[in-house]
Amino acid sequence: MTAPISVAVVDDHTLLRGALCDMINLEPDIGVIVDAPSTRTALSKVAAQRPDVVILDVEIPGEDVRESIRAINTASPDSSVLIVTMYEDLNLVQDLLDLGISGYLHKSASREALLSAIRGRTDGTGQVVVHMSRRIVPMRERVDGPPVPAGPLTAREREVLGCVAEALSNRQIAGKLGISEGTVKRHLRRIFDKLDAVSRLDAVNRATAARMISPRTSRLG
Structure with a gap:
């Protein structure tokens, strides 16, 4: 049960x-x-x-x-x-x-x-x-209007995505930032929503293109 x-x-x-x-x-x-x-x-x-x-x-x-x-x-x-x-x-x-x-x-x-x-x-x-x-x-739709883009990534979300770009696992990210794996997953859900990303690599690429994280950070792909 x-x-x-x-x-x-x-x-x-x-x-x-x-x-x-x-x-x-x-x-x-x-x-x-x-x-x-x-x-x-x-x-x-x-x-x-x-x-x-x-x-x-x-x-x-x-x-x-x-x-x-x-x-x-x-x-x-x-x-x-x-x-x-x-x-x-x-x-x-x-x-x-x-x-x-x-x-x-x-x-x-x-x-x-x-x-x-x-x-x-x-x-x-x-x-x-x-x-x-x-x-x-x-989440991204106003009550009285059409869908609008979500706001930019928060400082913590950029930290999490920077760790993703370094090819760290959720457990490794949690250890590095001093947070739980559940919190990492919540941040990733928000990042994916904000960037319309379908994967970790897609999120990193979109954030890099938008200059939210440094391209030198990425080790993915």
Whole structure:
């Protein structure tokens, strides 16, 4: 039998958090192992139990969601962070995507959309999905307009891609940069999405052509 997908739910609204936990626990392959009103109170449990997915609200009093995500990434690097909130701001969405979240869902999203987002973060095939109140959109599409290119690579993404260009494996990259292999994989997914790349070599070639990394770095191909 496949091990259940473990989930942490962090939301300061007690009734909503309880309803969300109850809904998730009805699924045979998903279970809530951490239930907390704030990141501050959840962090030690997240660090100890290392859930597969952390569901996090944006507007928790006294907390900055960016710092909360950084703290979760440090405490449990292999946990995917899924934002579920009533708050909508495209600039914030992009900021949080740059921090490596696995998805951003408005609380009007369907039960099926939420469960799909949770399951998609553990099977290795899930794509980052943004669900705003009007419709679900791909990561690089604006709610009120056509698809637009994703932003440039972050400094960390350039570091990761530079290591890829040196023909390092994910494990070697993780060791060199002091991060987990799961974090390396998340960075690579973001790099591939931003560059429309289909392989590691393709990503390196595209980044080199765009002068995002030095051509002297590459040992691939």
